Structure formats: C-alpha cells, structure tokens
Amino acid sequence: MKIALRLLLALAVAFAVSACRKDTQPVEDTTPTPVEDTTEDVTTSAAPDPRDYTDARNFDNPESLLSKRVVYFDFDKSEVKAEYRSIVAAHAAYIASSSSAQVTLEGHADERGTREYNLGLGERRGNSVNGLLSAGGARGGQLDVVSYGEERPICRVSDEDCWWKNRRVEIVYTAR
C-alpha cells in the first residue's frame, strides 16, 4: 500500500515536472499517432479505442482526445483555432452520445486589459466552444457557460509563456 502510494506520488511529481517543462509551445499534438491494430486478443478489459469518443474510459486515456479538456486562445480573440477543433469535436461526440452528460464551459482570459472586459472575453470564448459543441450534436440543456475572466489564472507570471495558459476554456463535466 505504502509503496503504491509512493509510486503514485513519484508519478505525480514526474508529471508535474514534465508539465512545467513544456513551456513555449501551446499547441498540443492534436494529430494522434495512428494506433496499430496488431494486438492479438482484445478482451473487454483491454484499453479502449482512443478514437471511440462515446467510451467514457477515454477521459483518462492520454491517447484519446477526450482526455484533453482545455482549449487555448489567441490574445483578445475567441475563435477556436484549427488545432483545437478535433478536441472539441471529440467532446461533442461524447456529449451527444450520453444524455446524462452535463458540461460547464469555464471561460478565462489573461491578465492584460481590464477585469470586467475580460469577464466578457471569457464568456465569448465559452460561447465559441458552446457553439461548436452544439454543432457537433450536444443539446443546449447539457451545456452551460461561466466566465471567470482573469480571476482564476493557471499561471501568475507576466509574460506570454504564462499568458497563453490562462487564455482558455476548460471543458468541465459535472456529469458524464
């Protein structure tokens, strides 16, 4: 038990360190490496197909787009950039497939500019993702947008390395 805990802790630390290292590159690898179907016996307990976006197990599968739940934006912009559209589409597919799914889209801005304007900007970003999710089959009653503006930064240093992480919409499942 203790060993398992320690292992978990080590993993968590390693993950945190690696998360800190990816610095200037906001674009996550969105073209998933093709998964080769060479495994022999596919049992029910085997890893889920990462491209099956109706499979809730993929929320914790780093191979799957469903495990990515943050969309990043350019400064003072609210269009969902091309590289994030596949992530949003994956979530749209899941939400459309699960009538019990409930999602809050939390919109955020970086610290530049005024706080109330940034509340508006965070909401506009949330609305952009909302629009794409709806277009992908999610029903209006499943989606909710809340803007926190610049009030809940991920990172607190005043430079672009930090700012891009704060200009985001977090796709938060309150029910799956």
Added chain:
Amino acid sequence: MFSNAKSTSFSDMTVTDTMKRLLLALLFITGASAAQARLEIEIVQGNAAQLPIAVVPFQWRAAGQPPITGVASVVSDDLYRSGLFAPMDEKDMVDRPVDAESIKFGTWRLLKTDYIVIGQVNDSPSGSGFDIVYQMFDVHTQERLLSQITSVGPGDLRFGAHRVADAIYEKLTGVPGAFATRIAYVSATGEGDSLQYELVVADADGFNPITVVGSPEPLLSPSWSPDGEKLAYVSFEQGNSAIYVQEVATGARELVSSGKGINGAPAFSPDGTKIALTLSRTGNPEIYVRDLRTNDTRQLTQHWAIDTEPTWSPDGRTIYFTSDRGGRPQIYQVPASGGTAERVTREGDYNARASVAPDGRSIAIANGRGNEYRIAVWELDHGRLRILTPGVLDESPSFAPNGSMILYATREGSRGVLSAVSADGNVRQRIILSEGDVREPAWSPVIR
C-alpha cells in the same frame, strides 16, 4: 463614524448555525489580519514646487491621554502625501506656539517655512468627542488665513485631523481636500485552494482597514454609493458572478443580480437611486440601468459586442462604457435615458474602464498599447489623450472626489499593488499592503 463596521459572511442563510459561527470566527480572524496589514503610502514622484508648511503639534487640553500619533502629525502626513507640500519635521521646530500672540514670525521665516498651523484639542462642550481648534498664518505677511473649530465624535480624532488637512489643502490650493475620505479595494492572500479574497474599506491614508466581506471565490468591481454608506460589488461566491449591495457600517447586504451569464460592473448613479450594470442574459454583455426603488431594469445597449464597465457623468445624464464594437475596446457614451451610443476615445489601441472626473470634463482610462497598459486621461472637451503612468500593467483608475488624484492598480513582480497619480501626472504615490495581492481600488465620495 468608522468604528462600528461589521463583516458579513459569504454564505448567508444556507449554512447551519455552527457552520455560521465558524465562518464568522474565520472572518473575524481575517478582519484582524487585514487590520495589521495596513497600507503604507510613499511618494515616488513629488511636485517640483512643494509648499513649505509647519504644522506645530497641537496642545492636548482634553481629559485622558493624548493619542500616540498626534493630530498635527496626521495633518502633516496627509499634506506630504499629496505631493504638493513639504511639511517641516517636528524635530526642526525650535518653538511650539499654541496661540497667535506667541508666534515669532521672524524665527519661522528663518526656518524657511511659508505657512504655520497651530492648534489645540479640547473636550467637546457637548460632553462627548473633541473640538479641534486651529489657525493658519502666512509667515511672511503674518495674515491669519484660517481659524476654525472641527468637532468630532469620541473615536474619530484621526478623521478630524483629515478634515483639518482638507481645510488647509483647500485654502492653499483652491481645491477641496480629499483626505477625509475612504478607499475600497480587493485583496487576495494565500495560494491555490487557500486563496482568500477580501473586500476592504480603509481611510484614504490606509488606516482603519475593515474587511467588508471575505470569500474563497473572486470579488471584484467595488463601487461606492454617492453617500459613501454602501458598496456594490461582484462576488463569485455562488459559482457564477453576482452583484451585491452592502451597507459598510452594518454589513447588511442585498443580492441585486444573479441571473444566467455575467452579472458585473455595478455603478451607482450620482443621485443613488439607480445602478448601471452589465448583464449577459441575452447571450452577450449589455449595459442595463436598474431603478433601485422599483427594481425596473432597462436595457441601454444592444450590440453583439462586449459592452461593459458603465459609469455615470456627474450630472447623471450620460453613461460612459467600454465596447469592442469597433474591433478593439474603446470608450463610448450613451444617454442614461436611452439612445444612440457614440464613440468617445479616438486614440490608442485599447481604452477601457472609464472613471469620470468630478467636474465631468475628462475621464481616466486604462490605455493599452501592445503589452503595456497605462493610466491615461482623455479630455472630453479637446479630444486629447494624456498618458499619466509608466505602466506596464496599470488598470482600474478611480478619481478622488476632488479630482486631484487618480487611484489605480498596478503590479510589482507578480503581485498587485495600488498607486495614485495626480491628475496632471506630476505626483505619484505607491500604496503597499504588507502582504497579498491588492487590486480594484475605488475612492469614496466625500464623507460629510
């Protein structure tokens, strides 16, 4: 006057009594910590021609012990912080006259002071509180410029001193003082899950801080009622933004708006009967005006853009607001009774969050250029932009009620601090809280 304020718990009626008591205890503790974490004010840039003045320690004639910091010392500090005066150090005063007859004007001329203030503190004849009796003379002409009595309640000697400073400031500059006022600001302390937000009200010199409300969720956009008794603000305590109006003295508060979407940027009308606010219930932020007596809410703008940060002209006829309907945020104006919006600022990439000068002739704004944000003044008459601060992340300008200074939020490293700059840009103060991140300042109206 300042002593009986209470804190309000962020969870009104929903929690059990025990929980409530616990929360109150917690809030009490945070209130106490705010009281220790007083704002320190220092001048980073003063006016070239500061008036030399000597405020001689006032004679204590009241019963009981005099306060540790005397009235004259509070007056000197106020005058110094305005950047317009060079008060004489007490140590350099060779003489401490109490009445006009004993002032040796020749000596004060040699000490190179232009003005001398003398006075005494008496028990009020009414039996409660104090009378501050004081006079000011021109050292060169020996003319008596002021002779006044300021009466204050038992706990308000500091407040009385600020009023003395106000009178001196007005006599010598021609502009009413704004020392007997208060400021509201939001402080954030702690990190991560233990982050605690507090809406604090303090005297304009940073003394007597009181936590008006505390919450683990963000607080922002405090706005004073014109009588200085209430604050409207935005709180995320329910998970989404909501607007509250709270009495500073009693802590009693009212939920004004908590609909779907943004409930933000409250601003009292100059007569206190209405509140302008930003709501996004139609899908994007628009400006609304709510009548506080009837709760009638009228939509003032109708545009797909972000319309927010409304603020009133002093005559209550015009509302200035921020909108990005032209592509980037700029200041627009619209009649408060409804009508067509017109663009106001015409220079610069990013102009937002207007604070209107008390004379209504200019607005202070956050002016952005690239990654640099500075406080600027837009002169409404001439259509001219004047940059006042060095940046680089300055925002939330708030005019003093006498128009002399603009309080604003800036950053030092990754920490938010407050600063103030004179309306002509010549004097700048740095206002530091010993710990935490401070933002969203709002200067109160004149307290009568």
